[in-house]
Amino acid sequence: MSWHSWFNVSGGAAALRSPITAIARNPNHLDLFVTGTDGRIYSTWWDAASGWANWFNVSGGMAALGSPITAVARNPNHLDLFVTGTDGRIYSTWWDAASGWANWFNVSGGMAALGSKITAVARNPDHLDLFVTGTDGRIYSTWWDASSGWANWFNVSGGMAALGSPIEAIARNPNHLDLFVTGTDGRIYSTWWDASGGWANWFNVSGGMAALKSPITAVARNPNHLDLFVTGTDGRIYSTWWDASGGWANWFNVSGGAAALGSEITAVARNPNHLDLFVTGTDGRIYSTWWDASGGWANWFNVSGGRAALKSPITPIARFPDHLDLFVTGTDGRIYSTWWHQSEQLRVHVKVLSEPTTVARATMMQSMRDVYASVGIDVVIASEETLNLPTLNDLDVGTCVVGSTTAEQNDLFGHRNSAGGNDICVYFVRSTVPPLNGCAAHPAGRPSAVITSVASPWTMAHECGHVLGLPHVDDPNRLMMGGGTWNITNPPPDLIQSEINTMLESPLTV
Amino acid sequence: MPTLDEVRKELDKDELDYPELALALGPAVLPHLKTLVAEDEPRIAPKAAYLAGIISADASHEIVAQAAQSRHDVVRVAAAAAAAKLPTQQAAKVAGQLLGDADPGVRIRAMKAAATIDEPSLAAKVKTMSEQDHDPHVRGLAASTYQRMRQ
Numbered sequence: 238m239s240w241h242s243w244f245n246v247s248g249g250a251a252a253l254r255s256p257i258t259a260i261a262r263n264p265n266h267l268d269l270f271v272t273g274t275d276g277r278i279y280s281t282w283w284d285a286a287s288g289w290a291n292w293f294n295v296s297g298g299m300a301a302l303g304s305p306i307t308a309v310a311r312n313p314n315h316l317d318l319f320v321t322g323t324d325g326r327i328y329s330t331w332w333d334a335a336s337g338w339a340n341w342f343n344v345s346g347g348m349a350a351l352g353s354k355i356t357a358v359a360r361n362p363d364h365l366d367l368f369v370t371g372t373d374g375r376i377y378s379t380w381w382d383a384s385s386g387w388a389n390w391f392n393v394s395g396g397m398a399a400l401g402s403p404i405e406a407i408a409r410n411p412n413h414l415d416l417f418v419t420g421t422d423g424r425i426y427s428t429w430w431d432a433s434g435g436w437a438n439w440f441n442v443s444g445g446m447a448a449l450k451s452p453i454t455a456v457a458r459n460p461n462h463l464d465l466f467v468t469g470t471d472g473r474i475y476s477t478w479w480d481a482s483g484g485w486a487n488w489f490n491v492s493g494g495a496a497a498l499g500s501e502i503t504a505v506a507r508n509p510n511h512l513d514l515f516v517t518g519t520d521g522r523i524y525s526t527w528w529d530a531s532g533g534w535a536n537w538f539n540v541s542g543g544r545a546a547l548k549s550p551i552t553p554i555a556r557f558p559d560h561l562d563l564f565v566t567g568t569d570g571r572i573y574s575t576w577w578h579q580s581e582q583l584r585v586h587v588k589v590l591s592e593p594t595t596v597a598r599a600t601m602m603q604s605m606r607d608v609y610a611s612v613g614i615d616v617v618i619a620s621e622e623t624l625n626l627p628t629l630n631d632l633d634v635g636t637c638v639v640g641s642t643t644a645e646q647n648d649l650f651g652h653r654n655s656a657g658g659n660d661i662c663v664y665f666v667r668s669t670v671p672p673l674n675g676c677a678a679h680p681a682g683r684p685s686a687v688i689t690s691v692a693s694p695w696t697m698a699h700e701c702g703h704v705l706g707l708p709h710v711d712d713p714n715r716l717m718m719g720g721g722t723w724n725i726t727n728p729p730p731d732l733i734q735s736e737i738n739t740m741l742e743s744p745l746t747v
Numbered sequence: 748m749p750t751l752d753e754v755r756k757e758l759d760k761d762e763l764d765y766p767e768l769a770l771a772l773g774p775a776v777l778p779h780l781k782t783l784v785a786e787d788e789p790r791i792a793p794k795a796a797y798l799a800g801i802i803s804a805d806a807s808h809e810i811v812a813q814a815a816q817s818r819h820d821v822v823r824v825a826a827a828a829a830a831a832k833l834p835t836q837q838a839a840k841v842a843g844q845l846l847g848d849a850d851p852g853v854r855i856r857a858m859k860a861a862a863t864i865d866e867p868s869l870a871a872k873v874k875t876m877s878e879q880d881h882d883p884h885v886r887g888l889a890a891s892t893y894q895r896m897r898q
Contacts, residue, residue, distance in 0.1 A: 627882070667852060668793065690821060
């Protein structure tokens with residue numbers, strides 16, 4: 238498992254502790270939203286094909302510094318945004334792939350304290366439910382339906398909270414909503430709505446308490462299970478769960494974790510048997526832990542050295558079950574991101590007929606490990622052996638094209654010994670005929686490459702790239718450049734997303 | 748006409764398509780190849796020597812013969828492989844010389860080249876190697892190569 242280093246997203250900045258909203262309309266696209274340092278509402282996007290775009294102001298929108306922007310994708314070609322504006326009115330706009338961004342409009346006359354979070358849930362593609370703590374401390378809701386438009390705001394079951402308290406809402410199924418909030422007495426309350434029975438009364442969840450306005454985070458790993466997370470009144474990070482068969486459990490401290498009072502614990506379920514939590518700790522470091530159905534809770538760890546102001550929310554998003562993207566406003570007010578990708582493994586067996594003369598073999602292997610690790614592939618040197626095959630040490634590789642091998646290649650590649658069918662065997666030979674730095678042509682079922690004594694630090698990684706299905710490219714910054722890896726201009730060389738996808742889809746990476 | 752540096756860069760690739768390169772550059776590039784072989788840099792000189800053989804023009808023999816004198820084994824291996832691309836008389840001269848090379852790998856590659864050259868004196872040398880070469884791998888390969896050359 239590997240976390241990438243934090244990087245600034247397109248030069249973006251925001252007031253300290255500003256929440257970054259991230260949404261994935263599809264697995265290869267991210268949209269970010271934030272209130273910038275000038276109070277304007279900004280967005281940028283990332284696309285697998287083109288990378289990060291520049292930030293732009295969304296339809297002239299503005300909000301108090303640090304105001305959260307709520308985004309919902311009812312379908313992959315549509316976004317709805319919600320924010321409390323600088324005049325305390327609740328505003329919305331939308332983006333549609335066909336028509337672009339609309340103007341902001343006030344939602345049914347709604348108002349809230351400056352900086353209040355508007356919570357939105359799309360139970361189905363034609364319906365939205367909004368929740369907010371109003372200017373009178375009452376908890377309000379409204380809805381939008383494709384057939385009837387926006388309804389009036391109404392108080393949810395008499396619920397109240399301190400001004401600005403965020404309401405957590407989750408739809409475990411399209412006909413059910415669960416709400417969570419820290420009430421005016423510091424108790425953690427919940428209510429639910431069901432299509433058949435309407436709104437229930439608020440109730441205290443297992444005696445839980447938190448500082449006023451503390452955000453409650455809820456995750457539904459499956460339709461019959463809820464996990465809650467909150468920073469308690471003692472600054473410890475607590476969790477409880479609800480299960481359809483057993484009801485609510487008691488609160489427990491998660492792996493000894495602690496944070497400043499009111500800190501938001503963010504959570505994501507990459508799959509139904511796994512949870513990842515994120516929080517800014519009491520020392521300003523960004524921490525994470527995970528829960529796995531098979532192993533329970535892990536210890537907290539600092540994510541790639543990341544830091545943020547106390548109480549800064551960390552935004553996680555899982556575009557794929559084996560991928561996480563994080564976003565945060567850093568201690569310098571710049572917007573940072575990092576990602577985690579479940580590493581895949583590539584097993585390599587090294588077989589030496591001749592040691593390289595221009596670059597040490599260990600350097601070649603480390604260079605390959607580094608460039609592959611940067612894209613989430615752990616190169617495992619499964620075995621190393623010396624082969625005494627002098628008649629194959631200057632190997633005839635013929636035309637060195639995919640699917641065509643010589644008798645000498647077939648002979649050499651027969652020496653796989655302990656290698657499995659999905660392992661790559663890399664043979665270090667003195668030279669090839671004709672003279673090449675390396676060659677990845679191999680017989681079917683024997684994934685192999687040869688590296689010669691005059692190979693560059695990147696030739697091994699390059700030839701194994703061919704074995705994984707990558708063709709040559711012209712860009713001298715990239716590993717697969719056809720102009721010779723000795724001439725890579727900006728090492729370490731890059732792999733682009735489509736190449737990474739090809740590598741990860743290869744049966745040789747597992 | 749490419750410059751010397753352009754030819755050097757062309758040869759500095761990890762993988763090369765020699766027939767395509769020979770077609771693209773033609774005999775006019777041979778002076779540059781001669782220079783690159785003379786530089787005797789093991790990363791480039793073998794490729795220059797082999798390309799000269801593939802181009803197979805009048806000046807090719809001189810370049811391949813020069814490569815056969817290299818102090819680097821990998822350059823002499825390339826010369827042995829390139830020899831097979833030369834006209835028979837010139838090929839026999841280079842291959843014959845390299846059959847007596849101090850490096851067994853060079854002798855093996857020269858033997859493989861000799862097997863493709865229709866010159867009786869090479870068969871005689873291979874026969875001798877099958878009996879007298881001090882390296883058992885070379886002797887074994889020489890024996891099987893000689894059998895094929897007799898057929």
